[in-house]
Amino acid sequence: MMDEATQALHARITQGMPERLILAEMEDLRPYECDGLAVYRQLPRLVVLPETIEQVQHVLRSCCALGVPVVARGAGTGLSGGALPHADGVVLSLAKFNRVLAIDPLARTARVQPGVRNLAISQAAAAYGLYYAPDPSSQIACTIGGNVAENAGGVHCLKYGLTVHNIRALEVVTIDGERLRLGGEALDAAGYDLLALLTGSEGLLGVVVEVTVKLLPKPQLAQVVMASFDHVDVAGAAVARIIAAGITPGGLEMMDNGCIRAAEDYLHAGYPVEAAAILLCELDGTAEEVAEDLARVETLLREAGATALQVSRSEEERLRFWAGRKAAFPAVGRISPDYYCMDGTIPRRELPRVLNGIAALGEKYRLRVVNVFHAGDGNLHPLILFDGNAAGELERAEHLGAEILELCVAVGGAITGEHGVGFEKINQMCVQFAALELEQFHALKHAFDPQGLLNPGKAIPTLARCAEYGAMRVSRGELPFPELERF
Amino acid sequence: MEPTHESPDRDCSGELRERVLAAARARTPLAIRGGGSKAFYGREAVGEPLEMAVHRGIVAFEPTELYLTARAGTPLAEIEAALAAAGQMLGCESPAFGPAATLGGTVACGFSGPRRPYVGALRDFVLGMRLLNGAGELLHFGGQVMKNVAGYDVSRLQTGALGTLGVLLEISLKTLPRPAAERTLVQDVPLAALAIEQMNRWAGQPLPLSASAWDGGRLYLRLSGATAAVAAACDKLGGECLDAASAAAYWMSLREQTHAFFAGAAPLWRLSVAPSTPPLDLPGPMLIEWGGGQRWWRGGGEAARLHALAAAAGGHATLFRGGDRREVFQPLAPALAALHARIKASFDPHALFNPGRLYAGL
Structure with missing residues (x-):
C-alpha cells in the first residue's frame, strides 16, 4: 500500500517510463534493501529500472522536482553500504544497462x-x-x-x-x-x-x-612466488625489500596465520599452515622480464628471511596458489558464523605496529581478527569474526572495526582503500578529515547537487554528525588519538 | 626576493595564508607564480603576484613506500635529483620548460611527458595535497598512500586546474623505480598514417614500450624494463638502435620542446586526440607523440577549425604557445562550463586565484 508521497512520486515517474520498470510492492523492494554489507537494511519508496538514458534523465528530473533522494545501484556488491536505500527515496538501478x-x-x-x-x-x-x-x-x-x-x-x-x-x-x-x-x-x-x-x-x-x-x-606470462615467514614483521620487511629493489610486481599479497589456516582448510591449496605469514608475489610481463624478475625476487625473499619458497611452474599451479587468497573471504566465512571486512590503508612500514594494534584491539573486544593484506599498496583487510546471533557481538565487531580504522588514520593511512565510505564508515570520516575539509566537500557537492538529493547520508558526514560522534567517542575524558586534530 | 639554488628549505604556509586572507578581505585577485617557467601557458594572468618559490623543500621521501612529499615551490630539478639518487623517477616524466620550474607549477599545469601513454599522466601519480582555498583555509586532501578513496578526489581535481581552485602548498606524489634498461629504436616510416597505425598496434601487444614519436618521417620507439625484455623487444621491432646519450637527448628535446620543430615564433597547437585517429587534415609538418594521442602543429589557423578537428577526433585542441592568448583552450559545452563556474565558486568564492587563466570568468 503506497502512501500519498509515494503515490505522487510513482505517478510522476510513470509519465516518462513504463510502469513495468517501477517496483513498488514490498516483495519486489525487498531484494534492494541492502548491498554487500547486509548488516544495514532499509526499504526505499520505489525501485526504478530504466532502460534508456532518457528514462534516467526523467527519473532524476522527477526526483529533483519533488525533492526525493536518489540512490544509484549497480550489482549491489559494495561492502560499505553505499547502495543502502533511503527511506524516503528511490533506488535507481542501472541493471538494464548491460551492453x-x-x-x-x-x-x-x-x-x-x-x-x-x-x-x-x-x-x-x-x-x-x-x-x-x-x-x-x-x-x-x-x-x-x-x-x-x-x-x-x-x-x-x-x-x-x-x-x-x-x-x-x-x-x-x-x-x-x-x-x-x-x-x-x-x-x-x-x-x-x-x-x-x-x-x-x-x-x-x-x-x-x-x-x-x-x-x-594481456601479459604474455605470469608466475607467482609463495614465500613463508616465521613472523609477520619479517614478511613486511621482505615487501619493502622487493619495492626498494625497483621491482613492481603485478600482485603482492600477504596473509596471516589465521587466514592461511582458513584458506587451507577450505581449499587445500598447499599453503604452509605453520607459517606466521605468507607472501604471494606475482610477476608478469614478457617471458624474459618474468624470468629476470623472478630470479631477483627469489634472492631477495631468501635474504629477507623467508623460511620456504615455492614458484608456480605452470598456469595451473599459479591459479592454485591464488585460489586460497581469492577465496580468503568465503574461507573465513566457514570458520565463523559472520565476519566483518575492514578496508584500511597504511604506509607499509607501519604494518607490524598496526597488526599488533589490531591483535590488542581483538583482545579488548574479545573477537578474533584474521588479516589479508594487499601488501604492495598498503591496503589491509582485517576480517573480524563474530556471531550475529550472539547478543552484543555485532556491536562489539562494529566498535572494533571503528577502532581499527582510526588506528589506520593515526599511522598516516586512510579509512578506506577501495571499498568506499558509504554508510559504514561515515563516522570515521570525522577522524580522517577536519571540519574545514568536510565543509569544502559539502561546497563541492553543492556545485553538483544543491538540494543534496544524490545518495544523502553517505560518504561525507555532516558536521553535526561528527560532533555527535566525537562526543560519543570520548572515554575517560580522552580521545583515542589525542594527537589528531579534532573539532 | 628571487630564490636561488642556495635558497633554504622554508615553510611559508603561514605567510601565504595571510596573503590569501588579506586578498580575500580586499577582493584583490592573485596571480600565483612558481618559477615562471610556464608563464607562456594559458590565458593571460591578472592579479598581484603571489610568489611560491620561497615555500620550498622536500618534506618526506620514502623510496620503499614509493612516495615523495614536497612544498609547492620546490624546484622540479631538485626533486628529480633526489629521486634519481634513490634509483627512482616521476613516472609521468613531466616537462620543466626551464630550470626554475617548481613542483607546484608543474602540478597546476598538469603536464606529462613522453612516458604518459604507457605509464600514466601526472594526475595519476598525485596522492594528496595541502592547499589554501579562497577563504584562506588550509586544507589537506588525500595522503601518501596510493589507495585512498575517503572523500572526493580533490587532489586530482586540482591537478591541471592552473591554480584557479586553490594555492597548492604541498604535494605528495607516487614515485616509480627507474627501469633497469632503456633503448630507443628508430625506423624509417615516411607516412604518418602508417606510423600511427604501428604505434597503436604495438601498444596493443605486451611490449615494454615507454615512449613513441613520429617526427620527420621517422618513428622513434623507446623500450624500458628488464634488460632481457628490452633486448627481446628490440629484436622483435627492429630498426636502428640509438646510443644511450643520443636517445636520452632526443626524448629530452621532445619533453622540453627544445627540438627544432618547436623553434620559431609561429603559434604552437597541441591536439590531444584518440590515439588511433588518422592524420589530421592540417597543412604543413606535424610532430606526433604519445602513440598518436598528442599531436603538435605550427600555424596561425583559425581556432574554431582546430577545435572542431580535435573534437571530431575525440579530443581537444590547445593553443600551447604564442598566438592570440585571449582564448587558448577548447570551449566547454554550456552545461559543463556552468558546472566549472560552480566548482570554481565552491573553492574560491571571491575569484581570487588566477582569474581568467584557464577560461574567461573562471
Missing part, C-alpha cells in the same frame, strides 16, 4: 554501459588479446558503474592502478537531468579533471550512464 557498446582494438578502449560486469569487459576484449586491469574480488558480479562510483581496486593496483587510472570517459546525468560527457577518447580533456572527481564519488555527484575504459594487452 558492451563498442570495442576499439586499435585504440584499446571499450565503450560500455554501466551495468556491464567488470569481468565481462575482459571477456569481451579477450578476442583481441586485451583486458580491463582493475579486478576487485567481486569482479564476476560487480558492475563497471559501481566500480567507477567506488574507484574500485583489486589485487593488481600496485602495477596497474585503480579504476581512476583505467577509464577514459564517462557519460553522466546530473540531478537536474543534464547529460555531461567527461574525459574523452583522447588521453586528457579540456577544463577541470571531472573524470577523476566523479570516480570514487560514491553516487553523490551524478549518475554514470556510460563508461569508456582503457584496455591493456
Whole structure:
C-alpha cells in the first residue's frame, strides 16, 4: 500500500517510463534493501529500472522536482553500504544497462554501459588479446558503474592502478537531468579533471550512464612466488625489500596465520599452515622480464628471511596458489558464523605496529581478527569474526572495526582503500578529515547537487554528525588519538 | 626576493595564508607564480603576484613506500635529483620548460611527458595535497598512500586546474623505480598514417614500450624494463638502435620542446586526440607523440577549425604557445562550463586565484 508521497512520486515517474520498470510492492523492494554489507537494511519508496538514458534523465528530473533522494545501484556488491536505500527515496538501478557498446582494438578502449560486469569487459576484449586491469574480488558480479562510483581496486593496483587510472570517459546525468560527457577518447580533456572527481564519488555527484575504459594487452606470462615467514614483521620487511629493489610486481599479497589456516582448510591449496605469514608475489610481463624478475625476487625473499619458497611452474599451479587468497573471504566465512571486512590503508612500514594494534584491539573486544593484506599498496583487510546471533557481538565487531580504522588514520593511512565510505564508515570520516575539509566537500557537492538529493547520508558526514560522534567517542575524558586534530 | 639554488628549505604556509586572507578581505585577485617557467601557458594572468618559490623543500621521501612529499615551490630539478639518487623517477616524466620550474607549477599545469601513454599522466601519480582555498583555509586532501578513496578526489581535481581552485602548498606524489634498461629504436616510416597505425598496434601487444614519436618521417620507439625484455623487444621491432646519450637527448628535446620543430615564433597547437585517429587534415609538418594521442602543429589557423578537428577526433585542441592568448583552450559545452563556474565558486568564492587563466570568468 503506497502512501500519498509515494503515490505522487510513482505517478510522476510513470509519465516518462513504463510502469513495468517501477517496483513498488514490498516483495519486489525487498531484494534492494541492502548491498554487500547486509548488516544495514532499509526499504526505499520505489525501485526504478530504466532502460534508456532518457528514462534516467526523467527519473532524476522527477526526483529533483519533488525533492526525493536518489540512490544509484549497480550489482549491489559494495561492502560499505553505499547502495543502502533511503527511506524516503528511490533506488535507481542501472541493471538494464548491460551492453558492451563498442570495442576499439586499435585504440584499446571499450565503450560500455554501466551495468556491464567488470569481468565481462575482459571477456569481451579477450578476442583481441586485451583486458580491463582493475579486478576487485567481486569482479564476476560487480558492475563497471559501481566500480567507477567506488574507484574500485583489486589485487593488481600496485602495477596497474585503480579504476581512476583505467577509464577514459564517462557519460553522466546530473540531478537536474543534464547529460555531461567527461574525459574523452583522447588521453586528457579540456577544463577541470571531472573524470577523476566523479570516480570514487560514491553516487553523490551524478549518475554514470556510460563508461569508456582503457584496455591493456594481456601479459604474455605470469608466475607467482609463495614465500613463508616465521613472523609477520619479517614478511613486511621482505615487501619493502622487493619495492626498494625497483621491482613492481603485478600482485603482492600477504596473509596471516589465521587466514592461511582458513584458506587451507577450505581449499587445500598447499599453503604452509605453520607459517606466521605468507607472501604471494606475482610477476608478469614478457617471458624474459618474468624470468629476470623472478630470479631477483627469489634472492631477495631468501635474504629477507623467508623460511620456504615455492614458484608456480605452470598456469595451473599459479591459479592454485591464488585460489586460497581469492577465496580468503568465503574461507573465513566457514570458520565463523559472520565476519566483518575492514578496508584500511597504511604506509607499509607501519604494518607490524598496526597488526599488533589490531591483535590488542581483538583482545579488548574479545573477537578474533584474521588479516589479508594487499601488501604492495598498503591496503589491509582485517576480517573480524563474530556471531550475529550472539547478543552484543555485532556491536562489539562494529566498535572494533571503528577502532581499527582510526588506528589506520593515526599511522598516516586512510579509512578506506577501495571499498568506499558509504554508510559504514561515515563516522570515521570525522577522524580522517577536519571540519574545514568536510565543509569544502559539502561546497563541492553543492556545485553538483544543491538540494543534496544524490545518495544523502553517505560518504561525507555532516558536521553535526561528527560532533555527535566525537562526543560519543570520548572515554575517560580522552580521545583515542589525542594527537589528531579534532573539532 | 628571487630564490636561488642556495635558497633554504622554508615553510611559508603561514605567510601565504595571510596573503590569501588579506586578498580575500580586499577582493584583490592573485596571480600565483612558481618559477615562471610556464608563464607562456594559458590565458593571460591578472592579479598581484603571489610568489611560491620561497615555500620550498622536500618534506618526506620514502623510496620503499614509493612516495615523495614536497612544498609547492620546490624546484622540479631538485626533486628529480633526489629521486634519481634513490634509483627512482616521476613516472609521468613531466616537462620543466626551464630550470626554475617548481613542483607546484608543474602540478597546476598538469603536464606529462613522453612516458604518459604507457605509464600514466601526472594526475595519476598525485596522492594528496595541502592547499589554501579562497577563504584562506588550509586544507589537506588525500595522503601518501596510493589507495585512498575517503572523500572526493580533490587532489586530482586540482591537478591541471592552473591554480584557479586553490594555492597548492604541498604535494605528495607516487614515485616509480627507474627501469633497469632503456633503448630507443628508430625506423624509417615516411607516412604518418602508417606510423600511427604501428604505434597503436604495438601498444596493443605486451611490449615494454615507454615512449613513441613520429617526427620527420621517422618513428622513434623507446623500450624500458628488464634488460632481457628490452633486448627481446628490440629484436622483435627492429630498426636502428640509438646510443644511450643520443636517445636520452632526443626524448629530452621532445619533453622540453627544445627540438627544432618547436623553434620559431609561429603559434604552437597541441591536439590531444584518440590515439588511433588518422592524420589530421592540417597543412604543413606535424610532430606526433604519445602513440598518436598528442599531436603538435605550427600555424596561425583559425581556432574554431582546430577545435572542431580535435573534437571530431575525440579530443581537444590547445593553443600551447604564442598566438592570440585571449582564448587558448577548447570551449566547454554550456552545461559543463556552468558546472566549472560552480566548482570554481565552491573553492574560491571571491575569484581570487588566477582569474581568467584557464577560461574567461573562471
